[in-house]
Amino acid sequence: MNQWRVPGYSEVEVLGTGGFGRVVLAKHEATGQLVAIKYLLAEFLGDPGIVANFRREALLLHGVRSPHVAQVHDFVERPEGAALVMEAVPGVSLRVLLAAEKKLAPESALAILKGSLLGLAAAHAVGVVHRDYKPGNVLVSQAGESKLVDFGLATLDGQAGLAAGSPSYMAPEQWSGLPGLPATDVYAATCVFFQCITGHKPFDAGTTEELRALHQAAPVPLGAVPEPVRPLVARGMAKDPAQRPPTADAFVAELEATARAVYGPDWESRGWKRLAAPVAALTALTPLALLATAGTAAAPVAAVASAPAGAGIAAATIGKVVVGVLVTALVAVGGFLVYQQFDDDPPRQAALSVDLTSTTGRDPALPITYDLQYPRVSGHADPAAEQRINAALRAPVDERLDSVRRALADPEAVARVRSQGETIGVRTTATIMLRTETLLSVRYDHALDSDYLSHSSWRFPEGLNVDLGSGRVLGPADIFRGDVLTASGMAALTERLVTHSARGFCHLAEVGGPGPLASIDSAETAAGGDHVPVADVVFTPAGMDFLVRYADLGCTEADGQETITLPYQEIEDLLSPSMLTMLGRPASSSSAAPSSAASSSAALDGKVYTNARFGFSLQVPEDYQRRPYAPSGGDGMEFTDSPLGATMTVWGENNTAGLSTADALAAAIRAVQAQGGQVTAQRVEGEQYTISGYTGDRIFYERGFVGRGSRATLHWDYPRVNKEELDAAVSRTVKTLEPGDLSRPH
Numbered sequence: 053m054n055q056w057r058v059p060g061y062s063e064v065e066v067l068g069t070g071g072f073g074r075v076v077l078a079k080h081e082a083t084g085q086l087v088a089i090k091y092l093l094a095e096f097l098g099d100p101g102i103v104a105n106f107r108r109e110a111l112l113l114h115g116v117r118s119p120h121v122a123q124v125h126d127f128v129e130r131p132e133g134a135a136l137v138m139e140a141v142p143g144v145s146l147r148v149l150l151a152a153e154k155k156l157a158p159e160s161a162l163a164i165l166k167g168s169l170l171g172l173a174a175a176h177a178v179g180v181v182h183r184d185y186k187p188g189n190v191l192v193s194q195a196g197e198s199k200l201v202d203f204g205l206a207t208l209d210g211q212a213g214l215a216a217g218s219p220s221y222m223a224p225e226q227w228s229g230l231p232g233l234p235a236t237d238v239y240a241a242t243c244v245f246f247q248c249i250t251g252h253k254p255f256d257a258g259t260t261e262e263l264r265a266l267h268q269a270a271p272v273p274l275g276a277v278p279e280p281v282r283p284l285v286a287r288g289m290a291k292d293p294a295q296r297p298p299t300a301d302a303f304v305a306e307l308e309a310t311a312r313a314v315y316g317p318d319w320e321s322r323g324w325k326r327l328a329a330p331v332a333a334l335t336a337l338t339p340l341a342l343l344a345t346a347g348t349a350a351a352p353v354a355a356v357a358s359a360p361a362g363a364g365i366a367a368a369t370i371g372k373v374v375v376g377v378l379v380t381a382l383v384a385v386g387g388f389l390v391y392q393q394f395d396d397d398p399p400r401q402a403a404l405s406v407d408l409t410s411t412t413g414r415d416p417a418l419p420i421t422y423d424l425q426y427p428r429v430s431g432h433a434d435p436a437a438e439q440r441i442n443a444a445l446r447a448p449v450d451e452r453l454d455s456v457r458r459a460l461a462d463p464e465a466v467a468r469v470r471s472q473g474e475t476i477g478v479r480t481t482a483t484i485m486l487r488t489e490t491l492l493s494v495r496y497d498h499a500l501d502s503d504y505l506s507h508s509s510w511r512f513p514e515g516l517n518v519d520l521g522s523g524r525v526l527g528p529a530d531i532f533r534g535d536v537l538t539a540s541g542m543a544a545l546t547e548r549l550v551t552h553s554a555r556g557f558c559h560l561a562e563v564g565g566p567g568p569l570a571s572i573d574s575a576e577t578a579a580g581g582d583h584v585p586v587a588d589v590v591f592t593p594a595g596m597d598f599l600v601r602y603a604d605l606g607c608t609e610a611d612g613q614e615t616i617t618l619p620y621q622e623i624e625d626l627l628s629p630s631m632l633t634m635l636g637r638p639a640s641s642s643s644a645a646p647s648s649a650a651s652s653s654a655a656l657d658g659k660v661y662t663n664a665r666f667g668f669s670l671q672v673p674e675d676y677q678r679r680p681y682a683p684s685g686g687d688g689m690e691f692t693d694s695p696l697g698a699t700m701t702v703w704g705e706n707n708t709a710g711l712s713t714a715d716a717l718a719a720a721i722r723a724v725q726a727q728g729g730q731v732t733a734q735r736v737e738g739e740q741y742t743i744s745g746y747t748g749d750r751i752f753y754e755r756g757f758v759g760r761g762s763r764a765t766l767h768w769d770y771p772r773v774n775k776e777e778l779d780a781a782v783s784r785t786v787k788t789l790e791p792g793d794l795s796r797p798h
Contacts (some may be wrong), residue, residue, distance in 0.1 A: 054095070055091075055722075056077075056094070056132040056133035058078070058126075058137060059135075061078050061079065061081065061089065062078060063077075063078050063089075063586065064077040064078055064086070065077050073091055073092050074091050075090045075091075075104075076088070077140060081703065083590045085136050087139065088139065089136065089137050089138070089141040090134045090136040090138060090314075090350055090767070091134070092106045093674070095334075097133065097134065099133075100401070100633060103134060104633070106136075107127065107129065111419065117726070117796055118171055118173075118174030118175075119197065119199075120139055120198065120200060121166065121200045121201075122172040122201045123139040124137070124139075125137045125138065126224040131770075132594050133733070136792055140189045141329060142193055142194050143193035144191070144247075144331060144334055145187065145190065145193050146164060146190040146191075146198070146244070147186075147188040148330065149156075149192055149334065150187055150247065150248065152330060153330055154251045155247075155249060156302065156327075158249050158280075158281060158315065159315050159322050159326070160316075160323040160324070160326045161248035162281075162319065162320075162323060163198075163247055163308035163323035164192060164198045164308065164327075164633075165198075165241060165244070166198075166304055166307055166308070167197050167199070167501050168199070169196045169303055170300070170304060171198075171300075172185070172237050172238075173304060174240065175352040176178055177301075178298050179794075180354065181234060181236060184239035184421070185237050185241050185244065186220070187244055190244070192327065195659050195664075196327070204423060205599055217262075220255070220263070221243040221253075222239075223236045223293065224267055227264045227337070228593070231748050233293050234300060235293035235294075235296040235298055236293065238288050238289075238297050238299070238709065239288060239293070241288065241303070242285055242289045242303075247278075248476045249277065249281070250277060250278075254272060254273060254289065255267060258732045260721045261733075266698070268291065269291075274286060277528065280315075281310060281314070284310050287306065288303060294429075306794055308772055330463055334380070350465075353494030365654070376481050380666070398519065404429060404430075404431050404432055404433075405429065405430050406429050406484060406492060407427065408426055408428075409425070409426065410424060410425045411426075412424070415457070418457060418460050418466060418476075419470055420453075420456060420475065420478060421478070422477075422478040422479070423478070423480075424448045424449035424453065424478065424479070425449070425482045425483055426445050426480070426482050426494075427445045427484060427492065427574070428442055428446075429445070429492075429520070431442050432520075432554065436468070436523075437522055438524025439516055439523070440522070441520065441523040444518050445492075448480070448496045448514050449480050452480055452496075453478055454725060456500070466575065468504065472503065476500065476502040476504065476505060477501030477502065478500060478599070479500070480496050480500065481493045481494075483497070484590040485597070486593060486602065487540060488634060489520070489636075490519060490520050490521050491520060491526075491591070491634040491635065492517070492518045493521065493592075494516045494517075494590065494678055494793040495513055495515055495599070496515075496794040497513050498511060500663050500670055507609070512613060513589055514599065515590040515597070515599050516590075517589070517591065518701065519634070530628065530630070531589065531631050532626055532627060532628060532631075533628050537581050537583050537584060539573065539575065539580065542572060542575070542576075542583050542585070545571070545572055545626065546573065549600070549616050549618070550569065550644060551619060552618055552622075553616050554614065554616075555611075555612075555614050556748035558602040558608075559607065570573070570585055570602065570605040571605065572585045572598070572600075572605065573585075574586045575584070577604070577605060577606050585598065587599055587600045592617070593621040594619060594620070594624065595622075596617070596623050598617075599611065599613075600614050600615070600620070601613045607642060609759045619773055651716075660672070660788075661678075661701075661702070663687060663688065663792075665687045665798050666687060666703075666762060666764060666798045667704075667791075668704055668764040668792040669788075669790045670789040671785060671786050672691055672785065673691065673700070673781045676693050677692050677693075677700075679692075681702075683703055685705055685706055686702055686706070687703065687705075688704060696771070696777060696778060698765070698768070698770035698774065698781075699769045700766070700768050700783075700785060701767045701769075702764075702765065702789070704792070704798065706761065706797040707759065707761060707794075707797070709759075713741050713756075713758045714736055715737055715757075715758075716756055717743060720741070724747065724752070726741070728747065728748070729745055729747035730745045731743060733745065739754070739757050739759055740755065740758075740760070742755050742796070744770070749772050749773075750769055750770060751769070751770055751771070751772055752769050753766045754766065757789075758794065759793075759794020760794050761796035761797045762792075762793075762794050762797055762798055764791040766786065768785075
């Protein structure tokens, strides 16, 4: 297959492929220097969220300067592709080393840990949290040093990112999607150190949920750890991040003190000496062995994309000033972007800061005092936008105070309050629930000190979401996909809210007893209106909070209020692509309209397989072999990767037996058990079921959609030993499966 390459470089060999990119060893044609180039896979070039994250990784890495972090030389982005040009390190990943050695001597493990911790410390010093420290992201070089690579999940210190990472090494707070902290990286590094000296991971489980529970609540199995380093492991893996060393620097200090006391002053040199032979032997088996003779001098002056034909640009000989002019010209003429060498820092925008402020006082004419808290931004590049943002953030507290003033507009009401000797206290507390580069989500909790206005309805939460770029307040049309703001879309949203309601949601008030279950749809209430939620929403690191006042849904005042949280994995398919981008979450195909059926019964349009008969579609893995699959009365396709022993089958069939989703799940379980397999996870949600587990030494994963007229099913089967290589492909296909019209037979 033809693949785009960074101009000026010739590819030597592929070093590896992951979920979003592939890494190759390449030679700069002008200088002969070897570098590693990380290419974003072509299938993701059309996803602005993923491309933005790839670009962000380059910028974050640019800010981290350390001999213990693999350096980025260039970032190149064109319509045909995007790539990071990086330092090539002659060595192997810690993952490969552990696969060969099983476990390491404590001094060697400590030496590797120290180097990578120093890399983390350099990142922490500029406010960057790695969030995906694992053996595969630590390189052990022949020169006797360890380097940190791959900042694809990194965030700025204190900012939330995706609740993502490598589950075996994720800190308790990371499982909850909380903001990244340097202590989060310390936890992951300690987990890897545990694995190095024991030969196994600290926690192991059959399902992700079990693994989450172990990391969040189970005691660290210190019995497997050599006694002299147990206190180090206990500190680094403390459940509470406040009980861990606060930064990688602090952890290095503790590590060195322990190592010197236990293993002597020459512990580090002995540790690296023991690693020399296995690292050299493993490196010799890889293309990186070429670096031993080619050298690892600084990368060429620029990895500048070639100019239009005939320009004859010799990028390696151009000075900084000329390169800067050249890059500007190429952007204007060629329509692509090049970051040259990062020798000069890009101009920095003024930092936007958000602070909480209060307005307090006493009303001059009414018996009212107020203490109202609200956020305020400063340092915006656009003064007009800053003014709009601050006006929007102040509006809820002003409206709150005005509503109490209106309640006392009647002179008799004022006289009654004064006769009781009461002064009504109006209070609002603001909480910043989530801040991203372009979004500020705020919750206001309105309280009231009053016997006169004593009803609970005077005390309620309110949510506000503001676009930090334009200053615009985001409404339902900005937050949700268009098809969600319909009667059926609101019904689906109501079902999800009911599932997560701790109160059991509420039933409409009717004479003689409770009526039917209420709906979150405004159009279903007595007040009527558009198909939008009858609740404010705010965003948190873990999910989306719906601030529900049940009386607004048509229930009784006695039903009260509730904050219902939907985790992102259960709500993001309802959010608009622009909202997902603001949240920093890649938009999946489920956040866009389903693609139309192809003209043939089994079309492969690019990397999307669409079945015309049943109307389902999904992304398929690159380079898999395919052949038709035809179950009784159905139609589909089978995709295989022979080297990995993986098979993905997707098909549609008519629901002639009238099965429910639960019926289909039960049948799938019986089929697995009949083959001697073990089911480790199962779930039913609406028309969708999921089942996964093991059959011998193989993993299976199945997702099915069941409607009145037809069904669509995706089934994966692959060896356990290849789980890590296949996880990304499985996840991607599952997320992109669009089931088509299940309401009728085909």
